[in-house]
Amino acid sequence: MALATDKWWDANTVAVVTGSNKGIGFEAARMLAEQGLTVVVTSRDVEAGKTAVAKIKEAAAPGARVLLHQLDIANAASVDAFVAWLKQETGGLTVLVNNAGFAYKGNIFGADEAQTTMAINFAGTRNLTEKLVPLLQGPCPRIVNVSSRAGLRSIIKSKELLGRLTAATSPDQLAAMADEFIAGIRDGTYGKQGWPGSMYGTSKLLVSLWTAQLAAQLKERHVMVNAMCPGWCRTDMSSQSGNKSAAEGADTAVWLALRSPQDFVTGGFWGERSNISW
Numbered sequence: 001m002a003l004a005t006d007k008w009w010d011a012n013t014v015a016v017v018t019g020s021n022k023g024i025g026f027e028a029a030r031m032l033a034e035q036g037l038t039v040v041v042t043s044r045d046v047e048a049g050k051t052a053v054a055k056i057k058e059a060a061a062p063g064a065r066v067l068l069h070q071l072d073i074a075n076a077a078s079v080d081a082f083v084a085w086l087k088q089e090t091g092g093l094t095v096l097v098n099n100a101g102f103a104y105k106g107n108i109f110g111a112d113e114a115q116t117t118m119a120i121n122f123a124g125t126r127n128l129t130e131k132l133v134p135l136l137q138g139p140c141p142r143i144v145n146v147s148s149r150a151g152l153r154s155i156i157k158s159k160e161l162l163g164r165l166t167a168a169t170s171p172d173q174l175a176a177m178a179d180e181f182i183a184g185i186r187d188g189t190y191g192k193q194g195w196p197g198s199m200y201g202t203s204k205l206l207v208s209l210w211t212a213q214l215a216a217q218l219k220e221r222h223v224m225v226n227a228m229c230p231g232w233c234r235t236d237m238s239s240q241s242g243n244k245s246a247a248e249g250a251d252t253a254v255w256l257a258l259r260s261p262q263d264f265v266t267g268g269f270w271g272e273r274s275n276i277s278w
């Protein structure tokens, strides 16, 4: 892949990729190892992670380390154990690719399912990130949030609701709105309130809105924080349908992760290496 001409990283630059045992996360981890960074593969299931690490090591540039640790982003104890291990093992990180994500298949829809979707895609990603921010290293660290065009602002059908969502200035406010969505599903009023019938799309909208908040918060520390959509990719999430390979989907995430510090961009939403108006 064609990347920044000024190679600012080396084998001591640590990149963490969540959900990297398969799919887009696996490809992102493989590409980062190929570029010579130390890559931390994380997997809910350690055995699945070991298989991925063996393949990523084959592709890794000489000197690049490929490490593995268990991580379930929706499990607070797992997140805490991971963060403690990372601090001990590498001292910190420069790149965080928040790739782990979940979507129910088919027509499954309900308040409990929305809660689970939010707990992984939004709350889990947020919790892990907030615990890793103090460990960010280097002059220009990066956070790449793998979001989705399924969560564009246009999925919200009420101007008032969209206004409140975009006016939110803290992740706690977004979390409270996630709870409103779930309560609306539970009592059947979500549609009337302007929420869409997509649990996944709503969770990703919150990820994108939170990305903008985090970018503003970390700008002074010179952290690049961006959201991206990989496109429709052939992975387990899409039941292997889709018009892109997982590697093609990972391309923009890796491009953002390795962008030159001179090209500082933050708070954007990207797809196919281009800024998307969302």
Ligand SMILES: NC(=O)c1ccc[n+]([C@@H]2O[C@H](COP(=O)([O-])OP(=O)(O)OC[C@H]3O[C@@H](n4cnc5c(N)ncnc54)[C@H](OP(=O)(O)O)[C@@H]3O)[C@@H](O)[C@H]2O)c1
Pocket: 018, 019, 020, 021, 022, 023, 024, 025, 043, 044, 045, 048, 071, 072, 073, 074, 075, 098, 099, 100, 101, 102, 120, 124, 146, 147, 148, 149, 229, 230, 231, 232, 233, 234, 235, 236, 237, 238, 242, 246
């Ligand atoms: N595929 C697409 O067309 C598409 C389009 C737009 C956005 N995305 C986004 O791209 C990202 C990667 O998806 P993918 O297509 O590669 O799907 P995938 O093949 O299903 O991979 C999802 C990854 O996330 C992990 N994961 C799920 N829940 C987790 C949790 N609680 N804690 C930690 N890891 C967890 C999975 O682990 P397990 O193996 O243990 O389940 C797996 O490693 C997701 O954020 C997804 O929403 C995908």
